[in-house]
């Protein structure tokens with residue numbers, strides 16, 4: 059199939075690339091061997107956060123380079139690294155209160171409520187929503203809203219209050235997971251049972267079983283139904 | 286509809302057969318039928334794409350050509366003159382690789398008082414672990430047991446797995462889950478606290494634990510955050526290991542890292558190396574999907590180039606099961622921009638069926654991965670595939686079926702990451718089926734280890750996807766994230782303990798390279814390439 063070629067500009071330099079490519083692929087097509095600004099290539103790691111604009115339009119646009127197709131007259135820049143403040147804390151030394159989140163990230167209280175963060179999020183997360191939840195002390199809500207955050211930092215790059223909210227949200231999720239989520243009784247019980255050696259005999263039997271017998275057992279195992 | 290019109294018409298056919306398929310269960314294959322299908326269509330059986338290794342501990346074994354080339358390659362350090370007597374860093378435990386296994390190992394080693402250094406190729410956490418969507422297995426429900434889990438793992442692995450490793454995997458599993466919970470991983474739970482668990486291909490019980498469809502990301506970002514919170518762990522990013530260091534007995538004593546920031550700089554003429562002296566070394570470099578065996582697309586992250594295998598092999602470590610790779614049956618076949626990316630097995634667990642060009646089922650969707658992949662390759666080779674504008678073949682995965690079976694809104698609720706990924710290219714998963722084809726996904730084998738992650742090279746440990754033996758010839762979904770945590774933790778513990786017992790009077794040499802060169806010469810092999818690969822080269826190539 060003939061490729062439809064378009065003009066783009068990478069750090070000011072003109073290139074012609076097929077219009078089917080993502081920004082990441084276009085950079086490579088143009089000859090850049092990428093080291094920074096690329097990771098999973100699948101929209102999961104946030105390494106490829108990128109800024110661009112289109113010739114003639116003053117708006118800056120923000121995207122994941124591995125998930126966004128090139129468009130004609132795109133002006134691309136590579137941002138290899140965006141500095142973000144990340145305080146150290148030990149989760150095991152916390153009690154799991156909302157106040158602790160604000161003690162570690164006191165600047166969260168300075169949010170202007172401008173909602174720029176939400177508009178810049180490639181994951182379509184209600185960023186202001188979780189920032190507000192943090193400010194109100196609602197950790198479960200902050201954890202829930204921010205769950206799909208890939209920590210790309212695009213919302214930080216645009217925030218007039220310079221808030222590193224994705225790290226604060228991560229703290230909320232960790233607090234939720236450790237302190238607030240209900241515990242599994244069956245998990246505790248199974249660990250006890252394993253420690254007491256309850257399954258040793260059954261596993262030893264399987265380990266010593268001739269392969270032909272194992273195969274038979276496997277072929278005839280009962281399978282929990284999908285309901 | 287975002288499909289071009291020929292595809293659109295074919296998609297309509299899928300919708301037409303949907304009512305009939307609603308209650309139709311495609312029969313499971315018998316053991317004999319599976320065997321036949323695998324032998325005829327699985328890429329592992331395409332003899333012409335394999336080479337036989339000529340040097341090293343696995344001489345005589347076969348492995349994909351692309352990997353053989355690197356394993357028999359020449360060291361990047363050949364001809365360089367690196368001063369080894371004044372190492373840049375000194376540590377008890379050097380962890381090579383900052384994915385799930387590496388971070389788990391680093392944390393446990395630090396718990397035990399070790400001074401840890403983590404060297405990783407890209408950013409900490411830019412790894413396959415981050416991409417895992419489906420879930421993590423552990424037999425912790427009442428109707429399940431480690432013994433049942435054991436049998437599933439063995440059956441999935443074609444009974445070739447190392448039994449001791451499987452035993453370790455399944456008995457450590459519940460504790461691994463608890464450890465993650467303690468670190469703050471948000472697993473999906475019912476209001477009473479019980480884990481929400483689902484089936485995966487090859488599981489006989491619903492034992493897949495999930496964190497929505499970001500399970501791996503949730504685990505990885507938690508581990509990364511914890512690693513960064515510990516002052517006793519030093520992290521060096523953009524610093525891939527390019528060679529291990531050994532002493533005159535052949536035991537590991539550290540590694541040489543390449544500083545990618547400086548070396549990749551257009552103004553630097555030289556490669557910049559960092560020398561690390563370490564009492565014990567853990568290789569946790571993950572898989573090799575980016576080697577694109579047999580030209581397959583891959584689901585793997587950018588740095589998955591099998592470096593750990595090369596490093597360990599040259600230092601004399603034995604590899605296991607390196608002739609078997611996993612092709613995930615459902616990689617994206619359309620749209621072209623995301624070809625090879627993963628469509629999680631959870632989609633099939635939730636009820637989506639696989640269909641050929643006529644809208645007919647051709648395989649029970651929850652057979653093991655190798656079997657499903659083979660069936661898809663068969664359909665496409667027999668002209669029953671759907672040819673995309675990018676001129677590749679695929680089959681349908683009927684995602685709207687999930688909405689019918691489980692109620693409207695299920696797709697959006699259970700698969701937000703996937704919905705988002707396809708929506709970016711205009712495809713609505715809950716309304717339209719998608720096109721899939723197998724993608725290179727997992728390296729079933731790796732460096733041979735014992736249950737404490739020891740290799741045959743003294744003081745060298747390996748954990749996670751870089752190791753081999755746990756999964757036999759085929760890995761089941763959810764057992765890899767588990768493997769990473771279980772064996773990552775064990776490697777960390779064993780390495781810390783061994784470091785404590787070892788004196789600090791270490792000798793840093795590259796003598797194993799001399800031995801390697803002699804062996805190459807004896808076999809009259811002129812290395813065709815330098816290795817490890819570090820990063821694939823996609824410049825000036827059509828994507």
Ligand SMILES: Cc1cc2nc3c(=O)[nH]c(=O)nc-3n(C[C@H](O)[C@H](O)[C@H](O)COP(=O)(O)OP(=O)(O)OC[C@H]3O[C@@H](n4cnc5c(N)ncnc54)[C@H](O)[C@@H]3O)c2cc1C
Pocket residue numbers: 381382383384385386387404405406407408409410411412413414415416417418419420421422500501524525526527569570571572584585586588589590592593627726727748749750751762763764765766767769817819
């Ligand atoms: C898309 C996708 C979905 C998956 N889904 C699931 C799932 O649902 N359930 C499941 O159980 N498994 C799943 N898997 C498999 C599982 O995620 C991986 O096998 C597992 O996470 C591997 O972990 P690891 O720590 O061994 O390697 P990785 O997480 O890949 O980490 C390896 C790290 O080592 C670094 N590295 C590589 N070479 C070097 C070097 N030379 N020097 C220094 N560092 C280096 C890499 O950059 C990377 O950071 C999935 C895999 C993929 C790709």
Ligand code: SF4
Pocket residue numbers: 104178179180181182183185206207208209210211212213214224
């Ligand atoms: S919330 Fe911020 S860091 Fe997270 S994905 Fe959105 S823009 Fe990126």
Ligand code: SF4
Pocket residue numbers: 168169170171172173174175176185186189216217218219220221223
């Ligand atoms: S961009 Fe910053 S200041 Fe504006 S709403 Fe978001 S967090 Fe608040």
Ligand code: FES
Pocket residue numbers: 095096097098099100101102103104105106107122123124125
């Ligand atoms: S490279 Fe990971 S999100 Fe784009």
